[in-house]
Amino acid sequence: MTGTATNSATDISSLSDWKYKHNESDTTSTPVIAEEGVATSIELEKLIPHIATYIEQKNYAESKKNEAIIIKLNMLETKRLRNPLDVIIEEDSEGFIARTVDFSLFGCGDDRIEAIDALKFEIESLYFDLIEDDNFTEEWLSIKNFLIELIIDS
Amino acid sequence: MKNAQFNVRDVKKVGEKKLHIEFKSGKEFNGWFKLNGVKAKRITVPKGRKNIPRKTYASMARQLGLSVSDFDQLLECPLTKAKYEKIISK
Numbered sequence: 001m002t003g004t005a006t007n008s009a010t011d012i013s014s015l016s017d018w019k020y021k022h023n024e025s026d027t028t029s030t031p032v033i034a035e036e037g038v039a040t041s042i043e044l045e046k047l048i049p050h051i052a053t054y055i056e057q058k059n060y061a062e063s064k065k066n067e068a069i070i071i072k073l074n075m076l077e078t079k080r081l082r083n084p085l086d087v088i089i090e091e092d093s094e095g096f097i098a099r100t101v102d103f104s105l106f107g108c109g110d111d112r113i114e115a116i117d118a119l120k121f122e123i124e125s126l127y128f129d130l131i132e133d134d135n136f137t138e139e140w141l142s143i144k145n146f147l148i149e150l151i152i153d154s
Numbered sequence: 155m156k157n158a159q160f161n162v163r164d165v166k167k168v169g170e171k172k173l174h175i176e177f178k179s180g181k182e183f184n185g186w187f188k189l190n191g192v193k194a195k196r197i198t199v200p201k202g203r204k205n206i207p208r209k210t211y212a213s214m215a216r217q218l219g220l221s222v223s224d225f226d227q228l229l230e231c232p233l234t235k236a237k238y239e240k241i242i243s244k
Contacts, residue, residue: 093207106213107182108200121181122198129184129196136193 070101076120080152085123089115103143127151156226157211165206165214166199168229173238187218189239195219218242 072084086101089112098115099106105126107118130136130144166183169175175185175197183199197217200210215225219242227233 090209092209093205095207097207097209097213099213104213104217106198106210108207108210118181118200122184125180125184126196129186135191137189140193140196 071116073116073120076124076151077117079124079127079154081150082152083150085150087116087119102146123147155208155211155222156229157206157208160206160211160229161204162199162201162206164229165197169197169199172228172235174235189242194242 068088068090071087071089073087074081074084087098088101089096089098092108095108095110096112096115097106097108098112098119100119100123105119105122107115107120107122109115109118126143127147130140130147134141134144136144166177169185169187170177173187175187177183177185177199179201182201185197185199186193187195187197189195195218197214199214200206206214211225212222215222218225218228218238220228220238224233224241228238
């Protein structure tokens with residue numbers, strides 16, 4: 001038993017010596033198991049930075065997907081704006097919600113474009129409501145003045 | 155937030171029955187709540203969405219000048235029109 005163990009140890013050390021002497025260049029004569037082991041670890045080492053970059057990019061894309069974005073609205077459905085209006089767009093369950101920063105108005109949709117379009121319609125709808133008469137609270141009258149100055153009524 | 159318990163029909167119904175809001179039908183339903191005869195709050199109720207997503211629910215509450223928990227109560231019933239008027243008059 002002892003002899004066998006010694007022989008195995010000698011075999012391993014001689015394989016290492018052999019690899020060292022041949023500098024691992026002669027692949028045709030390298031034992032198959034040893035060659036496969038070396039090739040896999042080298043490949044993995046090369047892949048690690050790529051995998052790390054991929055994971056980083058994927059995480060970044062995921063975080064961006066859920067992040068609220070602010071856009072400048074320059075046009076409504078049928079009217080143009082004198083100054084851009086800030087709009088926040090956020091994911092909302094399976095859809096999206098677009099809302100104005102300056103007053104409490106929102107539009108929903110299955111995607112961002114649909115939500116923005118709905119909000120554009122809502123702003124015009126509010127504008128038409130407000131220009132009907134002056135029976136509003138002070139808060140709404142100031143929003144009315146804001147919209148009258150903002151919207152190009154052509 | 156009890157958005158999962160209510161759908162857009164519930165919100166519209168409560169708005170009409172409890173707050174006497176008259177909704178206009180466009181792309182969405184819009185209606186004004188009148189406080190002492192003056193248009194004070196305007197709510198948008200989205201069409202074609204059975205369940206109300208969290209942010210939409212919170213936006214509707216904000217439009218009515220309510221916190222989300224007060225909006226829950228408005229829909230659940232404990233919050234009456236008189237109590238609502240008291241909240242928005244503050």
